Amino acid sequence: MNAHPTREEDFDLYALGALEGDEKLAIESHVTSCATCTEKLAAARGRIALLALAAPPVAPSAAVKQRLMQQVRADAERSPAAASAPPRAPQETERAGGFFGRWWAAVLVPAGAVLALATILLWTENRQLDRQLAALRAAAEQQQQQLQEVREVADMIESHDTVTVSLAQQPGMPAGAAHVMYNAKMGMLMFDGEIAPAPAAKSYQLWLVPADGKPISAGVFNPVSGRTDHWMMKLPQGIAAKEFAVSLEPTGGMPQPTGPMVLVGHA
Numbered sequence: 267m268n269a270h271p272t273r274e275e276d277f278d279l280y281a282l283g284a285l286e287g288d289e290k291l292a293i294e295s296h297v298t299s300c301a302t303c304t305e306k307l308a309a310a311r312g313r314i315a316l317l318a319l320a321a322p323p324v325a326p327s328a329a330v331k332q333r334l335m336q337q338v339r340a341d342a343e344r345s346p347a348a349a350s351a352p353p354r355a356p357q358e359t360e361r362a363g364g365f366f367g368r369w370w371a372a373v374l375v376p377a378g379a380v381l382a383l384a385t386i387l388l389w390t391e392n393r394q395l396d397r398q399l400a401a402l403r404a405a406a407e408q409q410q411q412q413l414q415e416v417r418e419v420a421d422m423i424e425s426h427d428t429v430t431v432s433l434a435q436q437p438g439m440p441a442g443a444a445h446v447m448y449n450a451k452m453g454m455l456m457f458d459g460e461i462a463p464a465p466a467a468k469s470y471q472l473w474l475v476p477a478d479g480k481p482i483s484a485g486v487f488n489p490v491s492g493r494t495d496h497w498m499m500k501l502p503q504g505i506a507a508k509e510f511a512v513s514l515e516p517t518g519g520m521p522q523p524t525g526p527m528v529l530v531g532h533a
C-alpha cells in the first residue's frame with residue numbers, strides 16, 4: 267500500500283471534494299487498505315457535515331431588505347419610461363444598491379446553494395455509513411449471541427446435572443410426544459417435541475412444575491403439522507423440577523396453566 271497522507275488537512279479537503287488528480291487518487295487507493303486513514307476520513311466527513319450544519323442560516327437584516335426593495339421599486343418605476351426618457355445619471359445610493367444587488371445574487375446565493383447541497387450530500391452519505399455500520403454491528407452481535415447459545419447448549423448437554431424427561435400424551439388429547447432437557451443449576455431448559463397443531467384460537471404452553479411453588483412458563487408455541495418444535499429457554503437458576511407439562515391455553519399463553527394437560531412427564 268502507498269504511504270499515509272502526510273498532511274492531515276488532506277482528509278478534510280478530500281471530504282470536501284476539493285482534492286483532484288494524483289492527490290485524490292493517492293488518498294482513495296490508500297484508504298482501501300489502511301484502517302487508520304479510513305477512520306480519519308470518516309472523521310473528516312463527519313466534521314465537514316457538522317460544520318455545514320452548524321453554519322447559521324443567513325437572513326438579510328431589515329435595513330438590507332429595505333434597500334433591496336427600494337432598488338427593485340426604483341428599477342420598476344424607471345423601466346417603462348426608459349426607452350423614451352433621456353438617460354438619467356444614477357444617484358450614489360442607487361449605484362450602491364445596484365452593486366449590492368449584484369453581489370447578493372452573484373456570490374451569496376450560489377454560495378448558499380452550494381453549502382446547502384454539500385450539507386445534504388454529506389449528511390446523506392454519513393447517514394448511509396452510520397446505517398451500514400449499525401447493520402454490521404447488529405449482525406456481529408447476533409452471531410456472538412448465537413455462538414454463546416451454542417456454547418451454553420453444549421455445556422448443558424455435557425453436564426452431569428442435566429436431566430432428560432420424556433413427556434407422554436395424555437388420554438383423549440392431541441397426539442404428540444416430547445422431551446425436555448433441564449439443568450437447574452444453569453437455569454437452562456431445552457424442549458424437543460412434535461405434536462398435532464393446536465385448535466383455533468389456542469396455543470400450547472410448556473410448564474416447569476417446581477417441587478415447591480407455582481408452575482413457571484417455559485414457552486408458548488403453535489406447532490406446524492409434521493414439524494418438530496425445538497427451543498432453548500433460560501429460567502431462574504436453582505429451581506428443582508418435579509414435572510414438565512404442556513397444556514392447551516388461549517392463543518399467546520397464560521401466566522398460569524388454565525387448560526387441559528396434553529403432555530406430562532415426571533422429572
Ligand SMILES: [Zn+2]
Pocket residue numbers: 269270271296300301302303
Ligand atoms: Zn494510512
